[in-house]
Amino acid sequence: MGFWMLWRAPWMQARLALASLVLWDLIVIFTSYNVIYSRRLGAWPGLTLGLLVMGLVWLGSSYLLGRYSARSSSGLLGQKLLSLGFVVFVVLGVFVFHSWFFVVTDAGTRFRGFLVPLLTMVSSLSLAGQLIVLRPRRRTLKWILVVTDKERSLLEKELLNGPINTDLIPRLFNAAEVETFLESGQHERSWSEITIAISDHSHLYDVAVERLLSLRGQGMQIRALIDWCEIALQRVPPELIDQRWFIATEGFSIQPGRFGWRLKRLIDVIGALLLIVLTAPLMVLVILLIRLDDGGSIFYTQFRSGIYGEKIRIWKFRSMREDAESEGAQWSSRDDSRVTRVGSVMRRFRVDELPQLFGVLSGELSLIGPRPERPELEIDLETLIPHYRIRHWIRPGLSGWAQVNFPYGASAEDARMKLSFDLFYIRNAGVLLDGLIILKTIRLLLSAKGAEPQT
Numbered sequence: 001m002g003f004w005m006l007w008r009a010p011w012m013q014a015r016l017a018l019a020s021l022v023l024w025d026l027i028v029i030f031t032s033y034n035v036i037y038s039r040r041l042g043a044w045p046g047l048t049l050g051l052l053v054m055g056l057v058w059l060g061s062s063y064l065l066g067r068y069s070a071r072s073s074s075g076l077l078g079q080k081l082l083s084l085g086f087v088v089f090v091v092l093g094v095f096v097f098h099s100w101f102f103v104v105t106d107a108g109t110r111f112r113g114f115l116v117p118l119l120t121m122v123s124s125l126s127l128a129g130q131l132i133v134l135r136p137r138r139r140t141l142k143w144i145l146v147v148t149d150k151e152r153s154l155l156e157k158e159l160l161n162g163p164i165n166t167d168l169i170p171r172l173f174n175a176a177e178v179e180t181f182l183e184s185g186q187h188e189r190s191w192s193e194i195t196i197a198i199s200d201h202s203h204l205y206d207v208a209v210e211r212l213l214s215l216r217g218q219g220m221q222i223r224a225l226i227d228w229c230e231i232a233l234q235r236v237p238p239e240l241i242d243q244r245w246f247i248a249t250e251g252f253s254i255q256p257g258r259f260g261w262r263l264k265r266l267i268d269v270i271g272a273l274l275l276i277v278l279t280a281p282l283m284v285l286v287i288l289l290i291r292l293d294d295g296g297s298i299f300y301t302q303f304r305s306g307i308y309g310e311k312i313r314i315w316k317f318r319s320m321r322e323d324a325e326s327e328g329a330q331w332s333s334r335d336d337s338r339v340t341r342v343g344s345v346m347r348r349f350r351v352d353e354l355p356q357l358f359g360v361l362s363g364e365l366s367l368i369g370p371r372p373e374r375p376e377l378e379i380d381l382e383t384l385i386p387h388y389r390i391r392h393w394i395r396p397g398l399s400g401w402a403q404v405n406f407p408y409g410a411s412a413e414d415a416r417m418k419l420s421f422d423l424f425y426i427r428n429a430g431v432l433l434d435g436l437i438i439l440k441t442i443r444l445l446l447s448a449k450g451a452e453p454q455t
Contacts, residue, residue, distance in 0.1 A: 015436075017133050018068045022059060024129040025122075029055050032121040040114055054091060058122070061090040064443055067130070077131075084127055088119055143170035145228065146178050146212075154239055158229075161417075170228070182211050234405070235420035236427070238387045246390075254394055254429040263431060268367050272360035283354055286317050286346065293342040296322045299355060304372035309392045311375060312364040315355040319343025349445055356398055368434040369397025370422040373415070384412050391422045394429065401425035401433075404440035 033051045038044045045051070062068055065083045095115055147155060152172050159170075173181060216222050226245060229236055246252075253260045287298050299315050306312035320338040339347065346352040359365040365372070370391040373381070382388045402421035406414075425433070 021068055021129055021133055024133075025059060025062065025126050026055060028122055028125040028129070029058055032118055032125070036114060036118045036121065053094065057091050057094050058087060061087045063439065064446060080127065080130055084123055088123055091119060143228065143232075144178060144181070145170045145172050145225065146175060147172055147225065149174060151225070151240065154237060158233060158237055161233075170232070179211065182215070230424060230427075233420075234424060235401075235417075236423040237420050238385055238416065238423060241387060241423070249427065252393075252427055254426075260430060264366065264368075264429075264434070265363070267431070267434070268360050271367050272357045275354075276357050276361075279354055279357075282351065283317075286342075286351055286354075289342045290318060290340075293340055294321070303375060304396065305375050305378055305392060306364055306372060307392060307395045309389060312359070312372065312396075314359055314365070314372065317346055317352040317355060319346050319352045353398055360398065364395075366395040366397040368399060368437050369395050369429075370400050370425065371398075371403060371418075372396035381412060381415050385416045385419055387423070388419060390426065391419060394426055399437060399441040401437055404437055404444060 030047075030051065033048075033054065034044050034046065062083075065086055067080075067083050067087065092115070145155065152174065155170075155172060212222055226236055226240055226249075229240065254264055255261055290296070290298050297318055300318040300320070301313055301315050303311045304314050319340060320343055321340060343352065356365055360367055378388070400422065401424060402418035405421055406417055
């Protein structure tokens with residue numbers, strides 16, 4: 001994916017304001033630290049260990065507490081102050097236990113004379129940045145979606161789940177209705193804020209295309225219906241796409257032989273090796289706990305669908321009873337009685353997935369990608385869900401766009417919803433999107449939500 005394509009990517013556009021907050025906080029922390037330090041000690045320290053630690057702790061805790069997430073944009077001032085207070089508390093905690101990070105010679109006045117004014121300055125400027133960047137819009141962007149009756153019914157159901165960008169609530173029209181709306185002149189009151197999304201059907205062009213083209217000449221933006229879904233929903237409902245979309249649309253840069261494919265593979269190998277080394281003590285502990293729990297086998301293995309639908313064998317730490325599938329493959333459910341005591345804890349933190357890191361090294365899996373499904377379940381899913389097999393165009397992963405945006409699936413309808421996120425990922429996949437998914441995965445793991453079915 002080229003730089004311009006990446007810059008225009010829906011997931012990137014939706015987060016530019018949030019990324020600017022991260023950059024603002026970095027500037028504020030660096031400047032404030034050096035200003036307070038120079039006033040206290042008469043020197044400009046530049047980049048120090050204390051500054052690095054404070055920056056990492058501040059940004060990490062801010063992210064985990066949702067200060068850089070879309071939901072913070074609609075939060076009340078009190079909520080912003082509360083989350084900011086927690087971040088300050090975390091930084092203070094780190095300072096108390098590791099005060100040597102802050103290189104200040106006067107230990108007696110270190111807290112009062114250095115840290116208090118530093119955190120006061122950083123907190124004030126950080127909050128000011130949030131209030132400015134995330135201030136509510138005076139006027140929200142208005143969208144007109146020109147759709148068929150079938151598409152209207154589908155989109156009404158999709159919108160019940162809520163668009164990710166709440167400023168993009170649309171009005172739905174068919175071709176005849178939009179013609180009446182345009183003739184009434186209502187659109188002229190705020191025409192610069194209206195975007196018309198048209199689906200690629202010839203009869204819509206026959207009725208309304210001339211009027212739409214004239215409005216485009218006046219500055220109105222027109223985009224395809226699927227593009228609107230990517231921007232507002234950040235997923236692609238599979239019923240809306242056809243073969244022409246895959247041929248004509250941009251993206252799909254993670255393909256064999258291309259640079260993005262090789263770079264993703266290199267990151268997978270390095271990341272998997274690093275995670276195996278870091279989690280080795282935890283894996284040994286898990287093995288002992290499983291043995292002590294019920295004395296059964298350590299690992300659970302099953303076949304899943306890999307890239308291009310090829311069968312691959314994945315290994316997991318066993319989290320269910322050994323006779324859990326004596327009656328055949330079945331969906332998991334909330335409070336599944338087949339899950340063991342140790343297994344329930346492993347699932348909350350997804351520790352049972354750790355053996356799959358070796359599958360990443362072998363090339364069967366990736367760190368980020370659509371989660372591999374069981375072939376016996378996919379037989380039905382392929383008949384129920386259009387374009388289901390497209391998710392096999394890329395290596396399956398340990399985590400993915402669907403996993404960080406939708407609860408653990410436990411039905412065919414959940415599988416359809418996950419596919420809509422997978423389609424979005426396959427088109428927009430790249431290093432930066434993978435990095436965003438990794439950050440979201442870490443936040444999910446720390447919140448201990450784990451692999452909990454929605455129903």
